[in-house]
Amino acid sequence: xxxxxxxxxxxxxxxxxIDDSRAARMLIGRAVRSLGLxxxxxxxxxxxxxxxxxxxxxxxxxxxWNMPVMDGLEFLKRVRKIxxxxxxxxLMISSESDPKMMARALIAGADDYLVKxxxxxVIGDRLSAMHLL
Amino acid sequence: MMPASELPLSxxxxxxxxAEVLGVIGVKFDEYELREGTPERLTARVxxxxxxxxxxxxxxxxxxxxxxxxxxxxxxxxxxxxxxLPDAMGELANITAGAxxxxxxxxxxxxxxxxxxxxxxxxxxxxxxxxxxxxxxxSITVAHSADAPVITEAAxxxxxxxx
Numbered sequence: 001x002x003x004x005x006x007x008x009x010x011x012x013x014x015x016x017x018i019d020d021s022r023a024a025r026m027l028i029g030r031a032v033r034s035l036g037l038x039x040x041x042x043x044x045x046x047x048x049x050x051x052x053x054x055x056x057x058x059x060x061x062x063x064x065w066n067m068p069v070m071d072g073l074e075f076l077k078r079v080r081k082i083x084x085x086x087x088x089x090x091l092m093i094s095s096e097s098d099p100k101m102m103a104r105a106l107i108a109g110a111d112d113y114l115v116k117x118x119x120x121x122v123i124g125d126r127l128s129a130m131h132l133l
Numbered sequence: 134m135m136p137a138s139e140l141p142l143s144x145x146x147x148x149x150x151x152a153e154v155l156g157v158i159g160v161k162f163d164e165y166e167l168r169e170g171t172p173e174r175l176t177a178r179v180x181x182x183x184x185x186x187x188x189x190x191x192x193x194x195x196x197x198x199x200x201x202x203x204x205x206x207x208x209x210x211x212x213x214x215x216x217x218l219p220d221a222m223g224e225l226a227n228i229t230a231g232a233x234x235x236x237x238x239x240x241x242x243x244x245x246x247x248x249x250x251x252x253x254x255x256x257x258x259x260x261x262x263x264x265x266x267x268x269x270x271x272s273i274t275v276a277h278s279a280d281a282p283v284i285t286e287a288a289x290x291x292x293x294x295x296x
Contacts, residue, residue, distance in 0.1 A: 020245065022217065023205035023224040030207050066227070066245050095231025095243055116228045117157045 031120035045075030065094035162267030165199035183241030194269035
């Protein structure tokens with residue numbers, strides 16, 4: 001969460017995991033770290049914007065949809081308007097499987113979409129497709 | 134009270150979705166050491182809004198909740214912090230709701246998981262999948278929101294256990 005992340009490791013690839021469930025952040029974060037990435041995390045969209053303001057751009061964001069305070073869709077819309085993050089890869093990871101909602105996420109700025117539950121192999125495939133591995 | 138026959142999914146659908154989720158998550162059953170103060174049963178609820186308002190609720194004994202939490206938190210052999218178990222149950226409810234959504238016709242939206250105080254609910258107005266897991270069972274119920282268990286922020290069952 002904001003203010004709790006350590007100094008950046010030079011040359012490392014950073015992922016920001018955004019999910020209101022600590023269980024989900026742990027599961028996804030562990031999967032991402034097993035792929036060699038460093039992670040930051042945030043509890044909701046507003047928290048993620050605060051983290052990004054303090055940490056600077058990351059290489060990829062993994063974003064849940066249903067979150068309190070600011071949901072994933074609103075976060076997508078806002079973060080894509082910030083020049084520094086306009087080109088960052090964003091992977092939506094949500095229990096929402098409705099094709100129309102997936103389309104809304106992609107239109108709002110997500111690069112790809114995964115339906116929970118996910119594991120390291122599936123996340124790794126998507127990160128490879130984003131040329132992050 | 135709305136009859137269970139008016140729910141937009143069947144018990145078979147619910148059992149299928151539940152089996153799929155638990156299979157993918159891959160819960161392992163060890164004897165988990167639970168922290169002092171852990172309630173005997175853990176609960177979670179998530180609303181599903183669409184053509185009608187539904188509640189999906191999950192109840193499980195603490196040992197089963199600890200097994201689920203161990204998957205999420207990577208804490209094999211450790212029951213995890215007491216506050217982690219409701220969070221893990223909430224995420225399980227969230228994922229299960231996601232698994233049943235494709236079985237529902239039309240547009241549905243999943244809410245944010247919370248807790249509930251278990252209350253008797255008639256089998257005439259709900260469908261309930263009972264899934265044996267390890268040394269206990271997980272009970273997953275879908276009902277119209279008006280017939281679902283009452284939501285309480287400080288439910289006696291989980292009082293003092295949430296972050």
